[in-house]
Amino acid sequence: xxLIPLLTIALACTVASCNNTSTTTASDTAQATAxxxxxxxxxxxxxxxxxxxxxxxxRQLQQPVVTDFYATxxxxxxxxxxxxxxxxxxxxxxxxxxxxxxxxxEQLANDQQISVVPTLIITMPNGxxxxxxxxxxxxxxxxxxxxxx
Numbered sequence: 580x581x582l583i584p585l586l587t588i589a590l591a592c593t594v595a596s597c598n599n600t601s602t603t604t605a606s607d608t609a610q611a612t613a614x615x616x617x618x619x620x621x622x623x624x625x626x627x628x629x630x631x632x633x634x635x636x637x638r639q640l641q642q643p644v645v646t647d648f649y650a651t652x653x654x655x656x657x658x659x660x661x662x663x664x665x666x667x668x669x670x671x672x673x674x675x676x677x678x679x680x681x682x683x684x685e686q687l688a689n690d691q692q693i694s695v696v697p698t699l700i701i702t703m704p705n706g707x708x709x710x711x712x713x714x715x716x717x718x719x720x721x722x723x724x725x726x727x728x
Contacts, residue, residue: 628687631679633702641704643727644675648691648698650682655714656697662717670724701727 633644647663649656667676681688681696691700699711701723711723 628684628690631677631684631687633677633700633708634706636675636677637702637704638706640675642673642675643704643724644677644702645724646700646702647676647678648681648688648693648696648700649678650696651680653696659697659714662720665717666721666724669721674724674727703727 631646633646637644645663647656647659649659663676663678667674670676679687681693691698695712697712697714699715699720701709701711709723711720715723
């Protein structure tokens with residue numbers, strides 16, 4: 580018997596919410612979709628292989644460039660990402676960091692002879708490079724970057 584009043588209240592609430600429908604105008608729809616369109620416009624396109632040319636970038640910026648060749652499915656790559664993010668903040672303005680997804684940039688990965696992920700390539704403004712394959716601790720990588728100066 581106690582169920583009937585609860586069902587009556589639930590039914591009344593459902594009917595009331597159905598009666599409170601609002602009409603949507605074309606301007607409402609345009610306003611609702613404007614942020615989504617704006618967000619899509621501000622998203623940057625995937626950089627080209629030429630944009631990721633570390634040698635040219637190091638010369639242009641006159642600072643070392645650390646290129647992280649990674650894959651989204653790679654466990655060690657996922658562990659290395661936060662380490663690189665912290666080091667990027669530490670060396671902001673003196674070392675440029677960039678990431679290259681080997682599955683999206685297969686030609687660049689082939690050109691750089693990437694056979695292991697993660698692979699870091701440190702490119703100096705004079706064109707010299709150093710390759711680090713596999714996982715390093717944050718302290719080891721920090722010491723390597725500090726030795727560049």
